[in-house]
Amino acid sequence: MELMIIFIAAVFTHNMALTYFLGMCPFIAVSGxxxxxxxxSMAVTFVMxxxxxxxxxxxxxxLVPYNVEYLQYVVFILVIAALVQIVEMVIExxxxxxxxSMGVFLPLxxxxxxxxxxxxxxxxxxxxxxxxxxxxxxxxIGWGVAxxxxxxxxxxxxxxxxxxxxxxxxxxxxxxGLMAMGFMGFAGMLNVQ
Amino acid sequence: MKEKAIKEKIMMVLxxxxxxxxxxxxxxxxxxxxxDMIKMNKERKLKVAVLSALEIPLGNREPEKVFSSSIKRIxxxxxxxxxxxxxxxxxxxxxxxxxxxxxxxxxxxxxDPETLTIKGVEILQQxxxxxxxxxxxxxxxxxQFKGKSxxxxxxxxxxxxxxxxxxxxxxxxxxLSSKFMEEIINEKSKPFxxxxxxxxLD
Amino acid sequence: xxxxxxxxxxxxxxxxxxxxxxxxxxxxICSTLAVTNKVANSIAMSLGTTFVIVCSxxxxxxxxxxxxxxxxxxxxxxxxxxxxxxxxxxxxAFHPDISKQIGPYVGLIITNCIIMGRAESFASGNGPIRAGxxxxxxxxxxxxxxxxxxxxxxxxxxxxYLGYTVLGDWWExxxxxxxxxxxxxxxxxxxxxxxxxxPVSDKP
Numbered sequence: 001m002e003l004m005i006i007f008i009a010a011v012f013t014h015n016m017a018l019t020y021f022l023g024m025c026p027f028i029a030v031s032g033x034x035x036x037x038x039x040x041s042m043a044v045t046f047v048m049x050x051x052x053x054x055x056x057x058x059x060x061x062x063l064v065p066y067n068v069e070y071l072q073y074v075v076f077i078l079v080i081a082a083l084v085q086i087v088e089m090v091i092e093x094x095x096x097x098x099x100x101s102m103g104v105f106l107p108l109x110x111x112x113x114x115x116x117x118x119x120x121x122x123x124x125x126x127x128x129x130x131x132x133x134x135x136x137x138x139x140x141i142g143w144g145v146a147x148x149x150x151x152x153x154x155x156x157x158x159x160x161x162x163x164x165x166x167x168x169x170x171x172x173x174x175x176x177g178l179m180a181m182g183f184m185g186f187a188g189m190l191n192v193q
Numbered sequence: 194m195k196e197k198a199i200k201e202k203i204m205m206v207l208x209x210x211x212x213x214x215x216x217x218x219x220x221x222x223x224x225x226x227x228x229d230m231i232k233m234n235k236e237r238k239l240k241v242a243v244l245s246a247l248e249i250p251l252g253n254r255e256p257e258k259v260f261s262s263s264i265k266r267i268x269x270x271x272x273x274x275x276x277x278x279x280x281x282x283x284x285x286x287x288x289x290x291x292x293x294x295x296x297x298x299x300x301x302x303x304x305d306p307e308t309l310t311i312k313g314v315e316i317l318q319q320x321x322x323x324x325x326x327x328x329x330x331x332x333x334x335x336x337q338f339k340g341k342s343x344x345x346x347x348x349x350x351x352x353x354x355x356x357x358x359x360x361x362x363x364x365x366x367x368x369l370s371s372k373f374m375e376e377i378i379n380e381k382s383k384p385f386x387x388x389x390x391x392x393x394l395d
Numbered sequence: 396x397x398x399x400x401x402x403x404x405x406x407x408x409x410x411x412x413x414x415x416x417x418x419x420x421x422x423x424i425c426s427t428l429a430v431t432n433k434v435a436n437s438i439a440m441s442l443g444t445t446f447v448i449v450c451s452x453x454x455x456x457x458x459x460x461x462x463x464x465x466x467x468x469x470x471x472x473x474x475x476x477x478x479x480x481x482x483x484x485x486x487x488a489f490h491p492d493i494s495k496q497i498g499p500y501v502g503l504i505i506t507n508c509i510i511m512g513r514a515e516s517f518a519s520g521n522g523p524i525r526a527g528x529x530x531x532x533x534x535x536x537x538x539x540x541x542x543x544x545x546x547x548x549x550x551x552x553x554x555x556y557l558g559y560t561v562l563g564d565w566w567e568x569x570x571x572x573x574x575x576x577x578x579x580x581x582x583x584x585x586x587x588x589x590x591x592x593x594p595v596s597d598k599p
Contacts, residue, residue: 013295019575024424025508070224070484073502074216074476081469107468113425113506120499165591166583169421173583180576187294187322205463212470216477223481227488234491323432324553324570 003134005190006127010138012186016114017146018179023114027147028172037151039098045140047087048115051080052136055119056129076119084109114143149179233257239301239317240264243275246303246313247284269388276392284312285392287385291377294369296320298329300377304343306389314338314378326370337361338378343386346379403528410532416509417540417582418589423509427541428582429500432573434557437545438538439493443482443501445534448510449527450478452518456526459519471514472505479504509533540585547581548572 016022023044030040055076063069084107092099109115118139122132153175162171240260244251249263265276275286286303298319303312314335321327328334341347341359349363349371350356363371416422426444430436451474455462462470483501486494494501504510513533518526549555552573554562571577 021425021428021575021578022503024428025422028421028424068221068224070220070480071217073480073483073505074213074220074473077472077476077505078469081472113503116506117425117499117503120502124499163587163591165589165594166587167590170583170586170590173579173586177576177579177583180574180579184574184576190292201463205466208461208463209466209469212473216473219477220480223484227484230488231484231491234487238491322570323573324568 003131006131007134007138009190010135011142011145012183013190014142015146015183016117016139016143018176018183020117022117023112023143026109026112027143027150027176028169031147031150031172032154034148034151034155037147041140041144041147043087043091043109044112044114044143045137047080047083047109048118048136048140048143049133050083050087051076051115052119052122052132054079054083056122056127056132059123072120072123076116080109080115080119114139146179146183150175242288242301242315242317243286243303246286246301246315247275247277247282248303248312249277249279249282267392269385269392271384271388274385274388274392283307285389287382287389288317289377289381289385291373291381293319293373294321294326294367298370298373298377300374302378302382302385304386304389309343309386311338311341311343311378321367321370326364326367328364328367329370329374334362334364343378343382347375349375403525406525407528407532407535410529410534411536411539413593414533415536415540415589416512416533417537418586419593421586422512423507423537424582426500426503426507427537427544428575428578430497431541431544431578432548432552433496434542434545434549436493436497437541439486439490440497440500440504441534441538441541443479443486444504444507444510444537445531446482447475447478447504447507448513448530448534448537450481451475451510452513452526452530453523455514455518456521456523462519467515467519471511475510475514476505509537543585544578544581548577552577 010016014020017024017027026040026044030036058075058079059069059072063072063075087109088107118136122135125135127135150172154172157171157175166174237256240256241251243264244256244259247264249259251259263277263279263282265278267274267276272287277284277286283306284303285306286301288299288301290297290299292298296319298321299317301315301317303314304310305312316330316335319327319329321329338347338361341361345359348357348360350360352362352365356362361375410416412419414420417424417427423444426440430440451471454474455471458470479502482504483494486497486501513530517529521529546556549557550561551569552571554560554566554568569577572581
């Protein structure tokens, strides 16, 4: 039950992109096209889960016992950077099409704050290992849901008559605002402890 | 050609290691320098909350000094209970945790051990909506709990309704946050009240 | 690549308006949106970020000839992370309240695309003076945009500015402004206005 709540909270009420504003750069840059958005959200979910699977034991079994918690940012970001490299290599070999369509954005996963954000939040909230895993999968899916919805909306908007200055990031922000309003409706439905 | 490649690799590793070591050393130095301060800051919030929930005036004194001279910490299976050793200000305080709208709410409740009336309520942690639920932190809301009895449930009342003796006016526009507060004060505090009774204070 | 003929003043000022990181390039938006519901938090965040941009740009620029190209990313990350921990420890030690409020977002300065962007595109190819000025300019631009957002959101949302009441009792706080959707809308409108005045050519 606890796990279920954590999962649903991560997907809906505490959505990484729309409530915490994390991973905004790719959220704007990659949401122009549904296919790329799909690849990006898969990659993010995957890296996110791996990242928390690795950083949790590092933090609780290594940094805390030796009293060097202040190194957490440095350690976490390095772990994430290394994981991204691995994922990049795997995707490059297994699916060149996906690799081509994501192009320069894959290395940008390193600076996707959603991933670092998940690892930091899981420490702040004192989750156990299992809870952290569930939380990161949920957060990845939540972020994916947000970017996929955004990409779908933007595809429909492609031929819409948007004011000149609002094209691109501007309209994306407004849509994100509307989506955030929708997601706010989920708040309060869970018993978050 | 090959030699050059190897040289390059060694250089890569060397630079990486050098930068990491330099970074860790610098951070270790800074951490040493600020460790005590950060620790004090972290504990200060709890100490101030305990003192204020027990209505022990601070005046111009350091909260740490007042805390160590007038508070005794007792560990119970339910959690820590803070006991005032000041005879004029008898009281026990404990922190009760419950669900909130966005995240957990942790409340420090100060109680008179004999009459079981509330001496003070302090919010230790909350992530409620700013401007709505977050107003449970405001004095106007918290001070209403003073003098209410923990024997009978405390009820939230809509603004304007005629409050009974054990009623508290809810935060306008934050029905759920108020409800969660009600639950924490009534239900989540119960085990602590039992623990206080068990302690048999004299 | 940057034009070597750019004067130092241009290097500094273009970060504020022409290449304003948030409004013009839509970079570093995560923190921009998250902390701007209070002016005080925005000031802390922008000072912290500026400090990190300047320090990391300077050190990367100084070390640029020693950094092997293939491992430059991890090295930049370590340097940036180090300065971020400085900021985090400083806030925890001297401003615990602000540290509590912006919490994990301080750590997320590391992943602020602006910093990595400056390191990669400017500091790695320019001398320390130019890199420092460029970083200062971008930091100033970031500060301006954070303040611009917060100066709308806090008064409308709480009726206060820096915690002082500026709109009287007659003002019913427009709470929507301090919640996530408000942040998106205000930023969207800012981008719109700025792009209408100064159109940007879409860079690759």
